Amino acid sequence: MSTTTRALSLGALPLVAVLGLAVLTGRSIQPSELKVGSPAVAACAQPPVFKPGYQRGKDYVVRQGKGYHFGGEAWVEATVCSAGTLAVTAYGELGGVEEPQLTVALNGDILASITFDHERTVQIQLPEAGEVIVAYLNDFYATDSRVIFLRDIKLSGTGCQDLQKIQFVKGKGIDLDPAAHTASLASGVPLTFTPCRAGELQVLALGRKGRSALPILKISEGGAVLYQRPVGTTWRPLRLNVQQRPLTLQLVNPYWKTLADRNLIVSKLNFTPNPPSAR
Template sequence: MAAMTRVTRWLALSVLPLLTIAGLTTLSPGRAPEVQVASSARCSQPPVFTLGYQRGQDYVIPRGNGFLFRSDAWIEAQLCRGGTLSVTAQGELAGTELPQLTMVLNNEVIAAPRFDRERTVQVKVPAAGRLLLGYFNDYYEADVRVATLRGFKLRGADCQGFTSITVPREAGGTWSAQTLYATLVRAVPMTVVPCGHGTLSVILVGRPGNGAYPEVTVSQGDRTLAHVRTSAQPQPLSVDVQAEPLTITVTNPYFKTIGDRNLLVSGLTFSPDGNR
């Protein structure tokens, strides 16, 4: 039986670079690396938390009076003075860790609590300034069948190549025109438009999910040109095609989430210190 393929959120789903935020991951209080991201210099009371950075679309989502962190992201606010921040949050265990909320004041980590069941923590914020609340220990694991296609070529009597190749987002995969490399996850076809009639050549490789490799069908109009059961070994495929669009589809998709660590911050209350 084929081994299970486990993938990260980056592979399963289709910056401030991680080089910048890596130092904020799984931290204890101490010096944090400087983060060069523009933010408003005006403070407010009560402070207003807004999106500071997210590594991908909808990685942090406003939810009620707080925020749902789905992957690496932070929110931030400008504080007029020091005080006490009350945070109500709950998390989901995945892998071996609970989600962690890293709190950074003016590039200094002041707290990094972890959450499972809903609870409220109070953190002393010693001074005014820029306060970041970040989630950086994301974990995502899934068992997924993935079909990889590379080295697309078309040899024809009148032309060479393709008018277009498209992998829709709904297919759960990717397409690189620079490397001629595609991945497919769901049973949504990619579309290949040859420049004319000729012979299409491509190399297929599979990654197993639930003990089985993906199966791929190549069709043009109402005709099935090829049906391939992929494996870990590259398999060359050549088919004669006409001058019309053809589709390539995974016919036995499999996708199961094994672990997904998220953090829901449901309440943020800041009590400033008295006038000095």
Template sequence: MRSTPLFVMSIVGGAVALFLALLALAFFILRSPPPPRLAFEQSSCTPSAEWNPVFLSEPGALRRMADGWFVEGASALGTHVCQGGTLVVDMQPDGGPGAPALTVLLDGQQLGRYFAPTRRTVTIEVPHAGALQLAYLNDYYRADVRSVEIREVRTNVLGCQLLTPAKPLSDPQNVYVPQSDLLALFQPEPVAYQACGAGALSFRMMGHPGNGSFPIVEARQEGKTLAKFTASAEWRVFKVPVRAGLVTLQFINPYARETEDRNLVLNRVSWTPR
């Protein structure tokens, strides 16, 4: 299991990019990055071939084990060998679906690509000195995530029809995008809105199911539940009577479960120079 949260997001392109990302996230998270440019800068070689991370697609993608490495994200190890020799790698899959693949490169040129459907040992002849890399590039990850999106929170009270969250969100897994007035919730954080008078509070909401159930959002004021609303796959408008003061909307049934995660275990990596 990955050490990072299943559904942490980055806002990189404004409201449209976020909205599309949220739609995709509800069904699956697929990480299959294009082959990176594996740069390795080391002026001197090491006879013992000391391996170090040279590419990480995310924090924690590579973890050191007693005699090897646990690889749970697209990443690469690198060393600089002083001469040609023989590289032996004992590796095995962890999770799935499909077999993880180890790509071996010398000075950026591929020497071979080796799949590990079961535990196996591969032997690679390295023809000359240079920058040697072991890359895992066919990572795959999928999760079942329940989430909800809310926008256009309004009241029918003159002077404060358009409402925005009264304070910044505290949970980094929840996101509010002011440019599009889009609130995306993955965790049960109460989001407060300031109603300046008695009237009807309305908002548009849609959700993505997780474990077969849609999100439920609870409206509360002064410690009391005003109503509970169940989202659907389509945008719908919901209304609830409120008084003047703070009103909170809270996603009360979050759900996230990792369903598939392909990883690679490098049990042992040995180097024998000629």
């Protein structure tokens, strides 16, 4: 069985993600490293309004009721006007060996990292005004699936290399980057494009097994099948003579089974300011 997993790594995070939290290094980030000024307390609101601040992928954090569903590495953020108590009600959907973990930071300093296996409410003391980040960063996702990876998609010789009239259904198991000449097929949904000229189509292909079987790639031109074979687990060149007509690439035997999916659901976020000091 072949599996694919998704987990957080420092190299995968953009700089903006590292600026907000130092979870991976276990240290507090100094204001000079953040390259921002003092907390924007003037822009605060009571109660504070939490909004998504970073998502590693589309819809990794979505609004759910009075809280948020974290389906991948992401965080929400708000600005608080004063010191106080942040009450967080959350529960986890288990996957892998770890429990979902919620991390709370204020002005770049990590205040708490709390795991959730069932719904409960925790309280975190915020010692000052400033920017609060509530993050989920230990996501885990594993599947047993058949996938075809394609790279160096090009036409032999000199001349144009463009893929024209590209057609596929987004979010249906197809990933295509025409500029990088790469693609992946993880469902039976077809990918269609037209080469900018006739010639020899050259592709490097690699397959990942699912349920112990190799994926099968079919390439058709104008309804005629030019190629239909299993794709092995090492990169192999594929060459086909093609015309300037629509080409359809398709994974013939799709298979996808989710093995584990760790998520965090934050039901409520409530902030209570500290009472004014007695004069």
